Amino acid sequence: MDATALARHLPPSSETRRSPTPPASEPPRSGPRLGVGRFDLLTRRAAETPGLISFAGGLPAPGEFPRTKLAGSFVRALQAPSCPALQYGWPEGDEDLRSWIAGQLRRRGASVARDDIIVTSGAQQAVSLAAQMVRGPHARIGVDPESYPGALDLFRSLGMGLVDDGSHVDAYYLMPALPNPRGRRLSAHERAKVLSTLRPVIEDDAYADLCFDGAAPRPLLAEAPDRVFHVGTFSKTLCPGLRVGWLVPPRALRADVLKLKQAADLQAASLPQAILEDYLRNEDFDQRLVRLREFYARRAARMEQALRRYLPRWKFEPPAGGFAIWVEPDAEPNEAFFLAAAIEHGVAFDPGSLFRASGAVRPFALRLCFSSVSRDEDLDEGVRRLSRCWSEVA
Template sequence: MTVQWAGLSPELLLGIDRSSGEQLRVQVERQLRDAIRGGRLAAGERLPSSRELARSLGLSRGLVQECYAQLRAEGYLVTRVGSATRVAACTPLATLVEPSAERTAQPPRLMADFRHGVPDLASFPRADWLWAVREAARRMPTADLGYGDPRGSLDLRTVVAAYLRRIRASAAEPDRTLICSGYAQGLALTLQVLARAGIGAVAHEDPGSPASTSAAVRAAGLTPVPVPVDTRGIDVTALEASGARAVVVTPAHQWPTGVLLTPQRRHALLAWARRHDAYVIEDDYDAEFRYDREPVGSLQGLAADRVISIGTVSKSLAPALRIGWLLSPPALTTPLTEAKRTADRGTPTLDQSALARLIESGRYDRHLRRMRTLYAARCQALRAALTKHAPQVRLTGLAAGFHAVAHLPDDADEPTVITAARARRVGLYGMSTCRASGSTEPSQLVLGFGDVPEQAIAQGIATVGDLLGHGRRPKAGIRS
């Protein structure tokens, strides 16, 4: 896609060497040809006006006009009455360079893609966000446009801390709150600081997010240790035997099983942390979207000296915002602040201020209420579709969030089901990618419905219902 430059005249970098002995006109023509042939200037792209290019190069306008005329005659440029000079659509580059097969071969469009971890992107509150950005720009002091505190703007830290105290029962204070660029950065900074503190092994839930979590742990020079999860959450006895002095958990809605960390396990986990001078990294995943009862409080609220809690707006608003927060224990606040300063000098301040206005105004809470209703309806649509088209499949993990676990029949083959569903233009994703071992047994699917409309849910499940409910039998004949 060609960029259509706005403004009176786009700038263009060309160099003129008056000591080379080469004619100035020849230099300009040669550089323009090279820019077009090499792809610097794309077909359809607008060139500066002859007056502006002449001014920027210190040449006469007539000389530039002659260069443009020569290149038009050679087929490199086109000019229409009332329009700017542009690169011709049929340039020599277009005839010499064939589009790559990778670029032209597009995968078939899916009728339903049950990918997980993605909210309903179409429901992003654009009008509210635009209001918040305007309000932030209007109210922001000039001094706040500098680099500022690497922990983030005091404005957003104050609002987030108050919000988390109210909604999550967190022991949040602005001075120990850091604003980060999403969960990934918050986790990376935390692991760096723990590594410097002498911690060598970090446990994580299994099943969980072994690819991303293990990669982050290894990137910090630490050793990842998978610890099993059962119906009550992470197995603290197994954690005790792992030798780890830090653990990453999702207690509000375990990813991906959806189980809630029970009160007994919560207290056992925090007791483990105190006994071993260890830290719990709380991924406050899906805490905003609970349907069976009010959200449970955060672990951090029970032990602010032992828990690093990381939250974001990636699920509640959109991943593109790249805004999250980290609640730090007192002992780690200074090293975390220095790690953030080294990483990027701070998260964009205008976006922080806009988020503060959105939360403070009540528009954020209103958006969350609307999304809970939307996701609850999609959850019910998934239940209904499976009941109708694959009643043998059991669903769990539906108490919160926007994904569920589908337990396939005992004789089902997870990879076969996924491949067959893809042939019918339905995207399914297996639990095997969430297991540290990669095992495909037992056969389970993680069905995300956050970004799948109700109609697509019904149509998608109807299309693959026989695959889900009849184990290996579909391998003999797959519908197209």
Template sequence: MKRSYIREILDAINENTISFAGGLPNEDLFPLKQLKKASKKVFKQKNSLQYSKSQGLDSLREKIANFYTNIYALPTTKEEILITTGSQQAFDIILKSLHANNLVVESPSYIGALSAFKILKKDIKDFKTIEQLENIINKDEIFYCVSDYQNPSTYTYTKKQREKIANILEKKDAFLIEDAAYSLLNFQGKIKKPICKFYSEKSYHLGTFSKIVAPGLRVGWIRANKELIGNILAVKESLDLHTSTFNQMLLDAYLEENNIFKHINKNAKNYKKRMNYMADCMEKYLPNFQFKRPKGGMFIYGKFNNIEDSMALAKKALEQNVAFVPAEVFYFDEKKSNEARFNFTNCDFEKTKEGIKILAKLTK
């Protein structure tokens, strides 16, 4: 089992590196003042440092359930929410609660999910089109997808595609793991209904505060029906008993006093400017990189028309203190690719321009 390429890159970079690699939110947008105020409130409560419920803090789960009811138009109760230590943990506890050995994933797919699937020795199949999905998924197998601003491809399923996927899964009696890490980061503030809105019986919907508040808190969640929650709760207890009590109470206090959607919209507007600036630089200095501007999320994804192996380019770029992620790591069979993913949220405009210029020289 190899380490995640992106985590290795994050270990290797230093203060001199221009990094387009990890999916890092912009630190300048973290609500530090609000969280500091919330932390003072939480520290007055002794139970903030005590053990807590394995399923998660009641009041935090209630607030997350309200997200679904009011934002996704998917009526949800706190009993249908389980708090996880980051949404990354969700992959592990869901798969350990099911007997399925076969998974179907998008091609390309999120590296963190692929790593979680591989370490549990699951058999992975991939697909490019929804028509292919219908032909390869079978009863009680698992379909994993990122429905909005996919990591890495940035693609978003249309409503028609979501309904078709739901129909396929219902017909095949398969499981759905729907990763919604980026669903709220829409540049126009438009939130699509999740696939599980159309297929809820055997579905898990994953959310996280990492992309909308701060990743260092490591708080995510799973939305599923009560029976599925009961099954994964036993697995959760065997791993870490519960997610950090203090961090849950901190987020709960923050949400109590602040309008998180106002904060999310502020982030999205900032990210749209950063995305457009990076895209402008690519079009000007890196014309051989073909891509479409995303409508949300944190990445630009495309392909180099003048090179065959983006991994080789990534290694050369790192020697010049520029980091990006070659698409090879997003394919479960790690096939050679000329595609690449660039994060636009973490670099300032000056470094973004400098990094793209360095890549332009390396690709000539």
């Protein structure tokens, strides 16, 4: 079957229609996992609610997946002589793919070579490998007051102490270019302060290419390559289903990281790497990023407008990029109760406690994702539903 024939079996791409509304929860890498612990029943209820508009999950827009082009790359990968896409590969990953990643980082000011890159099974594995390298007895890792829940859970599972108050730490986990969930980049003063501590830093760059004002900024890796573990991914800019991320560890630790990687899974899957390498070789990825920034910026502006119209007393800071808006309402209802009530009104969101190291429910906050709703009009309707629910509950 050639690429054209295969494409006929695919759902229409973003050029012809939008995908349906995604489920209320998401895979671990992409955002908070509502389907665990105290929110499990609420998540299941949301997923089963007909017509529910989900602002939860932090998923990329399905309508923006380049399905037909990826289908072509899939076919070409399988037609290559000796078909390396279906064979074992090296633990560090495909050479051409690593060269491409290194080139992108050099454009941002980092002195990186192909052999500095380790391709991982998604960025979550990259964070895990880095955390294992900085972990020690009673290790304390500094995190933002609100941070990516998948990383927080990972650090807890490794027995690391989470510190969000600026006190002494042994390492940092940060998203300097574009933090999740607030979407407010690290200031020059904050960057300098972190680097001045001389502590190791896990730099999660997941959203860096989705800054609304242009290309990704200079990474911390460029300033301190001897102690920064740089994490990247294609999940936000292409699609999460390929599960391709990367890690740039300090060169002195690369061999040790590679041993951990090999022990974990031998290698990142060959087929997704081959598909991705072919796609990047044949498509203008920079132009794709321009389109995505415009698309998500338009979505963010639409949600901001709806919040100002229907919930004018709710406080928020317009995000600098990414998928979501962090909102702080003007009252303090029970978090789980309000989520349950919102689901009854046909809308879901991510509770703020999931993003906090302590799990604190106060001050009351929520993350509203504008990225994956099926239509722009659903942003307005979803906020209207939240407003009606708020008037009853608060």
